[in-house]
Amino acid sequence: MEYPFSKIEPKWQKIWREKGIFHPEDFPSQPKYYVLSMFPYPSGILHCGHVSNYAISDAIARLKMMDGYAVLQPMGFDSFGMPAENYAIEHNSHPRITTEENIQAMHRQFDSLGFGLDWEREISTCRPDYYVWGQYLFKKLYEKGLVYRKKSWQNWCANCQTILANEQVVNGTCWRCHNPVTQKEQEQWFFRITAYAEELLDFSKVIDWPERVITMQKNWIGKSEGTLIDFPLEDGTDSIQVFTTRPDTVYGVTFMALPPEHPLVQKWLKEEPENRALKEFCERVINEDKISREAVDTIKEGMFSGRYCLNPLNGEKIQIWVTNYVVMDYGTGAVMAVPAHDERDFEFARKYGIPIKLVIQNPERTLNLETMENAYIEPGIMVNSAPFDGMYSEEAKIAISKFLEEKGYGKITSAYRLRDWCISRQRYWGNPIPIIYCPNCGIVLVPDEDLPVLLPDNVQVGKTTRNPLLSVPEWYNVKCPQCGADARRETDTMDTFVDSSWYYARYTDPHNDKRPFDPDKANFWLPVDQYIGGIEHACMHLLYARFICKFMRDLGWLKYDEPFLRLLTQGMVLKDGAKMSKSKGNVVDPNYIIDRYGADTLRVFLLFASPPDKDVEWSDEGIMGAFRFLNRIWRLIDENLDLIQKGAKIEPDYTQISTKMRNLIYSMHKTIKKWREDCLDRMQFNTAIAAVMEHLNNCLAIKEVNELSDNEQAVFAQACIVFPPLIYPFAPHIAEELWQKLGNEKLLHESGLPEYSERFLELDKITYVIQVNGKLRGKIEVDPDISEEELKKLALEVENVKRHISNQEIKKIIVIPGKMVSIAVGK
The missing domain is CATH 3.10.20.590 (Ubiquitin-like (UB roll))
Incomplete structure (x- = not known):
């Protein structure tokens, strides 16, 4: 007989909901544990790839509840942004309608899976009671000088019709639609995340993050120690500022390499509209993939600008070239090219016949410019660099930097690869930026009493070449709150990553209508003890959330430096060798599995198939194996229920049992020990489930149980009774049902963790x-x-x-x- 999952699962979901066991009170007496999974986009419904993520977090939450913690496991919806808007467009509907429909559908899916979520703390980023505080946070950032507006070249996705942050461009394509990204000059709003660059490099306050994620963030921030040097233009009108980590080579600069996006280049193009060759070259290069432009194997191209700058140390004229291999995303966007000592510069100089000057000599083998086939990039002895000739190049780095600083030509400093976060989006479905443009007052913040700036509903949704909010003049035409003049509201909306940069704090006080959250509540629950989400957010969401957390700390809202103490980057669910996704058409609907085998079967399969941080290959056979496993546990207890209940009342005499039963009690304690180590210490649920399976086999190997002595029946009962708590984190519905059938009144999470004894882990030979x-x-x-x-x-x-x-x-x-x-x- 198959276990009746279709009756059991709704029954226990109802009991859990009515008892409110997943809604912890504020400031409980027990120790707190905050487990959080990255909340989903409601741009469709959940598939089994999503379920894997939430099965992990729910297993952790239930384990901690069994261990006596007050557990907070909230859930909400990242419901603003391109995914939700694109979904509405595809279905010829309005984002507000389709988003709320999807939220309700996902609600039902979450509930049918039995996840222990605190729905009383639900948030949705597209609802005014949430996004009002996103606007308030924007204002606070602005007031602290961490928000500014500037015109610059930005990543443009023509398919999504919006600007993208650098972190949202993956291999030259849009992170959402995977279409090519081009460059577009536009005035945008930025968060000054670079103000926290140094602090973002400090991971000492996190307890357990994957080294891979830490390395990715450090590389993305990309700190370099070096020197800023000013090279004045020959005509004296301006200067080119360069950041270099090789000040020892400054005497060897023979040309300046600028990207087409550089402000000086753009200024020259406006001054010389007749220079069509340079204009066409710049337009072509600007729209090339930035990553490929910086690649070592990129074919180097350039055009001489006809202009010169001067070396501040010796007054030599330096050619200024516009090139394809330099981008604006590092340092100042300009490169002092030293062909003799940089491979890219060497290749470019040889191609275009630019002079090469040797300033560092190989101490072991004399270099000759006539015979050099490659740049010399190793340390050496300074030459052609009076008054630093004869000095070792590593010493010269310090000496020349100090000399430049003393003369006012430069400054010793650090540079970062990290750029400020462009948060403007030219889409409708996002949080309105609380800014008004007044002809008299300039940029004006929307007053607090006028928040939230509500998003209008009467917008024609669809593919468009301009911001949809421009079609609602009655919304964007307003009076200036300071002088009363006719003014205009900002029509850009905020990047959806702004919404997810602080949601973990809002969960602690989600219904507060006076402020974003009560600091006392936030500081009780935060930081998040265990965070679970995809590796793809290492240099986007995780970086932004850390930045905003530090800002909220500086405002006095939080007392912690980091939002997430532990991070688990779960593996993907693969089907037919590819990541499960709607775009690939390889998704498996969890409802299909739940209807046929039950939610517990799906959860056990996903947790057993691989370690949490490794990919799971979808397998119909694996689903059947998980179903058989649960059925075997069900039959073991159900068919021997009277004997187990009788044996449970007997205190066994372990000195009077057979070797076979001694082995069984050993199996039980060994399994509990491994289960605790795997679940509580290592979060390796797959091996914990494997240990339970092995113990099940040992129990089922005991035949003719009715012929056992009372003493042996007591041992057999003990060995069987442990199954409900052992499978509770993975298959909670069947676990609760069996626990109740065994005569227990308390729910499993109130009954504590299963215990083992060392005395039973040593067996006779x-x-x-x-x-x-x-x-x-x-x-x-x-x-x-x-x-x-x-x-x-x-x-x-x-x-x-x-x-x-x-x-x-x-x-x-x-x-x-x-x-x-x-x-x-x-x-």
Whole structure:
């Protein structure tokens, strides 16, 4: 008989909901534990790839509840942004309608899976009671000088019709639609995340983050120690500022390399509209992929600007070239090119016949410019760099930097690869930026009493070449709150990553209508003890959330430096070798599995198939295996219920039990020990489930249980009773049902973690006799849990057994468990 999952699961979901066991009170007496999964985009419904993520967090939450913690596991919806708007466009509807429909559908899915979520703390970023505080946060950032507006070249996705932050461009394509990204000059709003660059490099306050994620963030921030140097233009109108980590090579600069996006280049193009060749070159390069432009194997191209700058140390004229291999995303966007000591500059100079000047000599082998085939990039002795000639180049770096600083030509500093966060989006479905443009007052913040700036509903949704909010003049035409003049509201909306940069704090006080959250509540629950989400957010959401957390700390809202103490980056669910996604058409609907096998089956399969941080390959056979596993537990307890209940009332005398039952009690305690280590210490749920499966096999190996003595029935009952708590984190519905059938009144999370005793983890040795062709030839003592293969190997190594086998062929080896190894040999 299959266990009745279709009746059990709704029953326990209703009981949990009515008892409110997943809604912890504020400031509970127990120790707190905040477990959080990255909230989903409601741009469709959940598929099994999503379920894997939430199965992990729910297993952790239930374990911590069993361990006596007050557990907060909230859920909400990242419901603003391009995914939700694109979904509405595809379905010829309005984002507000489709988003709310999807939220309700996902609600039902979450509930049908039995996840222990605190729905009383639900948030949705597209609802005014949430996004009002996003606007308030924007204002606070602005007031602290961490928001500004400037015109610059930005990543433009023509398909999504919006600007993208650098972090949202993956291999030259849009992170959402994967279409090519081009460059577009536009005035945008920025968050000054670079103000926190140094602090964002400090990971000492996180307890357990994957080293891979830390490395990715450090590389993305990209700190370099070096010197800022000013190279004045020959005509004296301006200067080019350069950041270099090689000030020792400054005497060897023979040309300046500027990207087409550089402000000076754009200024020259406006001054010389007749220079069509340079204009066409710049337009072509600007729209090339930035990553490929910086690649080592990129074909270097450039055009001489016809202008010169001067070396501040010796007054030499330096050619200014516009190139394709320099971008604005590092340092100042300008490169002082030293061909003799940089491979890219060397290749470019040779191609275009630009002079090369040697300023560092190889101390072991004299370099000659006539015969050099590559740049010399190693340390060496300074030459052609008076007054620093003869100095070792590493010493010269310091000396020249100090000299530049003393003369006012430069400054010793650090540079970062990290750019400020462009948060403007030219889309409708996002949080309105609380800014008004007044002809008299300039940029004006929307007053607090006028927040939230509500997003209008009467917008024509669809593919468009301009911001949809421009079609609602009655919304964007307003009066200036300061002088009353006719003014205009900002029509850009905020990047959806702004919404997710602080949601973890709002969960602690989601219904507060006076401020974003009560600091006392936030500081009780935060930081998040365990955060779970995809590796793809390492340099987007996780970086932004850390930045905003530090800003909220500086405002006095939080007392913590980091939002997430521990981070688990879960693996993907693969089907047919590819990541499960709607775009690939390889998704599996969890409802299909739940209807046929139950939610517990799906949860067990996803947690058993691989470690949490590794990919899971979808397998129909794996689903059936998980279903059979749960059915075997069900039958073990259901078919022996009376005996187990009777045996549970007897205190066994362990000195009076057989070896077989001693092995069973050993199996139970060994399983509990491994389960606790795997679940609580390592979060390796797959091996914990495997241990439970092994113990199940040992219990099922006990045949004719009704013939056991009372003492043995007591041991058998103990071995069976542990199954509900052992499977509760993974299969909570069947666990609660079996726990109740066994006569327990408390729910499993109130009953504590299963305990083991060290005294039962040491077993007596078992003696095996060894026969060769039916005659006794030896004995060995082994551990009771030895494998059959290891037992055979040991038997064959006994000296007397070896003599009687001699050179004969081994025909067969038969093991009688706990008694004998029988070896048959012949010529």
